[in-house]
Amino acid sequence: MRSREGVMACKGLGVPEEVLQAIYPIVPATSSDTGAFDSVLELLTMCGRDIPEVMMMLVPEAWQNDPLMPQEKKDFYMMASCLMEPWDGPALLSFTDGRYIGATLDRNGLRPGRYYVTKDGRVVMGSEVGVVDIKPEDIKKKGRLMPGNIFLVDFDEHRVVEDKEMKERYARRQPYGEWLSRQVVTLKEVLGSVPEGVRQPKFLVPQNAALPAPASSNGHGPLEGAGLLSLLEPLKMFGYTREGLEMLMVPMAKTGAEPLGSMGNDSALAALSDRPKLPFEYFKQLFAQVTNPAIDPFREAVVTSLRCFVGPSGDVTETTESHAHRLDLAQPVLKLEEMEAIKAMDYRGWKTQVIDTTFPVSEGPGGLRTALDRIAAEAEAGVAAGYSFLVLSDRNFGPERAPVSSLLALGCVHHHLVHLKLRSRVGLFVESGEARELHQFCTLMGYGADGVCPYLAFEALISMQHNNGPLAGRDRNAIIDAYIKGIDVGILKVMSKMGISTLASYKGAQIFEALGLNDEVVGKCFQGTATRIAGAGFQQLGADALKLHNNAYNVHVLAEDTADAHAIPHPGEYHYRAGKDAELHLNDPEAMATLQAASQGNNRALFKAYSEKSTQLSRQIHLRGLLRFKRTAQSIPLDEVEPAAEIVKRFVTGAMSYGSISLEAHTTLALAMNTMGGKSNSGEGGENERRISPAPDGTKNPFRSAIKQVASGRFGVTANYLTNADELQIKVAQGAKPGCAEQSSAYLPMEASLRVKSMQVDGQLRTGRDVAIATLLGAEEYGFSTAPLITMGCIMMRKCHTNTCPVGIATQDPVLRAKFAGEPESVINFFFMVAEEMREIMASLGFTKVDDMVGRADMLEMDSEVINSSPKLAGIDLSRLLLPAGSLRPGAMQYCVSKQDHGLDTGLDVHLIPMCQSALVDKREDVEPVYLEMEVLNTHRAVGTTLSHEVSKRCGEAGLPRNTIHAKLTGHAGQSLGAWLCNGITLELEGDANDYVGKGLSGGIIAVYPPKASTFKPEENIIVGNVCLYGATEGEVYFRGMAAERFCVRNSGARAVVEGVGDHACEYMTGGVAVILGETGKNFGAGMSGGVAYVYDPKKKFKLLCNKDVAEALLPVEADTNVRQLKSILQQHVKMTGSDVARKLLINWDRERQNFAMVFPLEYRRALAEMEATAKAEAAEQALLASAGAKSKGSDAFEELKRMATRASVANPPKAIATDYQPQTPELDRKFLEREAAQGLPVKGMKLTWNESRPTVLPSKNADKRRGFVEYARKPMPYRPPEERVRDWKEVHAKISPDSRGELLHTQAARCMECGTPFCHQTASGCPLSNRIPEFNELVHQGDWRSALDRLLETNNFPEFTGRVCPAPCEGACVLGINENPVSIKTIENSIIDKAFEEGWMVPRPPSHRTGAKVAIVGSGPAGLAAADQLNKMGHEVTVFERSDRIGGLMMYGVPNMKTDKLDVVQRRVDLMAAEGVKFVVNANVGTNVDLKGLQQNHDALLLAAGSTRPRDLSAEGRELQGIHFAMEFLTANTRSLLDSGLADGNYISAAGKKVVVIGGGDTGTDCIGTSVRHGATSVVNLELMPRPPDTRAPGNAWPQWPRIFRVDYGHAEAALTYGQDPRKYSVMTRRFVGDEQGKLKGVEIVGVKMERDAQTGQFRPMEIPGTVQMLEADLVFLAMGFLGPEATLAEQLDIARDERSNFKAAFGDFATSVPGVFAAGDCRRGQSLVVWAIREGRDAAKSIDGFLESRVGRQLLANDVMGGITDVSAYSLPAAPSRRLAAV
């Protein structure tokens, strides 16, 4: 209202201006919502409008989507919308001005309003019936307020004025329709007013260039070939991420719906994150509290609207034609051409001012604040100059200008104009590259934007139409329309969670909390928004904006068209990604794996490690991470603290329904919690009877959930279900759990919400520390969701909503459920370890009992070490959260000391139950029927509910025989008459009832009819209130009279008759029968998917009132079954209520039945037909299974229950029932599994025998990725047959045709689940390079190999090396590997790069500029090469020195040709690098023939990547004998000779005709075996000290660790083929070598050993086993026992420090040695390791060197010249290199 005051004249008040000014503000700042309404109502009435008219204006009906509303009335409401926004939300408002008295109801009808009109002219109205007793015979009418209707009494005219009549009167007062048609301006008109050339969409990149991608300067198109890359700079600057584009925007552009995700958000709060954050991310949407229920934007779409009238608005105190001069926006997202037209318009007095919202980068972070002042001043001046619209535009960004966040700019201008009372004079639009996701649009609307044009989002989507792009082949307009629709639907969903139906009400309402912004920011841009922890100021926000700007326009030079240059940031906001710039997640893979190992093994030490990791993560993620326990606390001995067994009773598991998680997981949690005395939560409604009923001995069922949740009348909430609860939980809005999607940025962290909520808390609790902090902040009970799931095997795949959970937790798929391996013990172990940790903290703080800790926030303080660790945290102030509860209300108890009083003793059931004792007996055969009569009052709520509880307790779901208890009531029943009324109880009410009659009806019967003395027509009067039969599951209801709104919503099984209903009847009904014998309201049957409704419709207008879902599927009542059903229900209705209406219908049945319309949803009909067919098929299957000997189970539920209960002893929890089953054939086994699952029985552990026969390739490339891992078996690229490959030196891999490869990998890649937490990708146990495996797997599956290549090259320089020699730890960590074969990642990786070379995509891409900095690298192994490649791409001049005669190091000479081809693979890469500018110098033995110091001086940096080259020797007797060699001598010489002469020169150690012994396993040992076999050795034996590895993972080697299992590599297979047996001998030690007189080796003496732990050192060492000595004949021995470190020369000459293992000392991460400018990477630094680790180190070292060079030499951009190549060392001046050639042996 404040902004309206600027244009208000209040002529009707007739007061001078100064008086008027004194009246302001109309709405005081401290006013409540109701107070504000009062003030506005009073003002508008006093200014001359009638009070009913003002009520119509302020609380309009839902007019926008109502086809039945008369046009005049619509025009009135539209005119009112032009004047002001409606008062939204649920309300019943009463009013009077002395002449009129009346009441109105909100547009949704979410409040009850009932009235009687008596024959003597009295009117009684209230929110309930029965507040005043009136004789039935005196009542003329019984009615209820309808949504948006006004009940009005006119004292002048002495009558009740009908809503219709009154509204018609006001609607006709002025020619509103004409005004509107003359004055309202549409977007179409604006578009038409601007010349086409001017309103053309403005693109950042000319569209002919964006589509398809242009060829680049070097003649080669960008690797990814995507138009998106042409927008790289703006995308980076506005903080776009690949995830945001692909996971959020693309799905919207495809489907017009917001995509779903699962498992909540566990990433860092914006206020804590190290990454630059957009201001949007600091805002949390606040959602509906109980008094403001959420609404359903889909089923009740008729009441929602995004339509707004924007632009200058008039004086709200009067109504003239000019008030209609506003811009009509159907929704708030503006297209490019619309924005251009608005900016350029000069139409009907409207002009637009565009305000630049960018600031000069040169001003630094402070420039942001300065720019905001400028923007606000320009906006003010624009209004003064008469502009009607302002557009805040950041299109002026560029290398010199960074954008001010659109949210800051908007908030600042909006509040500035409101403050000056100018806001009503203009429309405010945002044109921003920043807005693209739902939350951003919501925040912009919430802070006052009238419309938003997300120009970059549009352009990014359009650019993805390119050939390979995700939107390829789609129409541009369709993309934009779908995206806008997705945003619109999302806004509606967000609004509905607050009970807001119209955007006009949401706009500017600021329903957010700012988390982590300081008062200055909030004061300037978001005034009135709660901000409780202070935080970032303008300086920080400015710094973040510049950081993003720098990401886009930094001075870094990257070779054009390389993957690095093209990488769109992918920090992993939703799905985990590894890396330095990645988003942190609390569910970090390492933490999860440790938690699983700790809980499954009950390992306290591992739990400690997990807890520490969690705490460390928490410091960067959660507010609680910024807290610590007061250090001054007095500790007490641990044994004085209450035991863990007591503490765990306070633990509860989160509300996860059986539906969102599997039966197996649900029951495991329940069993665990019941065992400990904690509580599990059923989740939304429904629990199988088998899990509810007590055991035969009366004890509680161990599988029952102690907490039963009742959520929106969910199906399956029955009397029996509720009876078997220890605690009921009512769910108001959606949470974040498996299968549950999130809208917008929804949830406040636990620390911030706890202070205002209840004593039970949840929110990422996972350690004892978390629990202790929660307690000190006031919690007494603690909810855990994610952590217990992880202990049961959850791996946070975040695909719960797709029903494909691979560990059988969040799925209903029986095949996946069978894979569930969780155990209750793990859950219990976890909780006890949490409790023990909590005890330790309690002891350290001096608390003996949890109760004493509750609310003692004074024991917490901010952790200064954490706060000081980041400048971003400096502004955070948690003091408001740390206010001790006791200080707020001194003396009040701080923990729960008394139970809640539900006032049950005032209910009627207190009297009913004793009167029904004869029916409430334990034995069914002893039951005696009861008939009783009682009076009922409207204060008697839930009559019959406690009685039903008593019945359910005794009889369970079955209840009592029909009509055993019959209660005849007279009077006015209070709310919820017969709620959850169970089988066997009949309530007959003569009178009327309030809302919720028969809610959750569970088998009982309710009949309500008017008192016999009444004279009104029942079918025209209201007899029961709103929401009757909500969530009913079974039973019968007969109402002689009308029901109000929302009748039978979510009914799933009850039969109901009523003589008229209000709006939204039968919404979301899934079963049962509803018979309506009179009028219906709007929106009948929305979302109705089951059941049948018969509606008496003699006037044939029902179709118009139906929801469109059912309107087209109405049927006549013709089929015999339907006719019979309807007739018998009517007969019953007559019998139960004496209904005249039904009686008349029955009298004229043949005619009247034709006046019924039947709503019988198509899907339901289909399902019924299918069920019938399935029943037949099942009967046949039963016979088949029986004949196959399978045990038939589940046919007797009671027997089954007994069996389950008996097994469920706490000490011995049940194993899967399916384990009783003896496997038959795969086909029968699967059928059996499906049948068990369908019967609600657990299937855990059933053997998936059909897995063996799954296909590995689908020829037609139509593999289903969603279920790929279930449907297809693993197949890596095969090796050639051993008999073929031993005859040559070619690579062992088979070559298959590109087509076959494409087909194979399409299927194999479909097995990848694109995990939310891809364990394959994390470095702790997965890929050391953090290869973007899920991404390239998906792209390969799609056939987009080129993009896959780009993703691969972003992290891996040499996939052709790793694809051949990497042992693939990624596969060991692949989530699939938990219970089946992992994805063939290595094959996919290798195929991508092979294809890239085949296709000619791998061409030289030299950098376009050089920096002038020079780097020398010593060593050309994988580390040196990777560093060289990276540094060269950055523009540095790189020279690599290699002491051998060929480049490649280990890849050239250490790995044999059959594993990696030297010419076709290694040399190919070297040549490519040389062509890109890397200089290679061979025969350069640095430190010997190349002067090391000279190198150091001539280069700006020096990298040592010399490898670990000192082989481990064996000091055994006879070691000096001829014929004993290090493996590397053998392998190197062989490869060199092969390359030089095809082994013709003889310069190698030949094993031909020799007996070979290889000592040591590993890859090198295998390579010696393979080489010896190819030479033609007569025998090959491989000795291994360690025992043979197990065939499957041993304890202590759990997933995701590398599986230490027995494998057969290529060399082993070849030896086995050649010599008839596997060459390996395990657990043997070499004692001595035996030679002949010439000193030549003859044999090796070995002995069997076993490993024993040394008592002193604790180390394992081999102990000889007596009597196992053996002599092996041998001519050649190869020692393959690993390496001890680098040679000393380099270190000595440079004087660099070395570690205790003699490696060059340099920390991982910066790789700097003790000598400035000298770096070390790879095996010479970390010791002998994998090639993949060497590449990783080389890459990271390059990054570090680049940083070093930046600060040291600056950057001079020089023109590129081709500089690379391979030269000999002779150019490097020192004496010629000594020959590396070995003499022939």
Ligand code: SF4
């Ligand atoms: S480099 Fe190794 S660990 Fe990484 S993806 Fe490739 S095979 Fe797997």
Ligand code: SF4
């Ligand atoms: S490769 Fe395995 S772990 Fe990686 S994303 Fe795919 S399924 Fe998940």
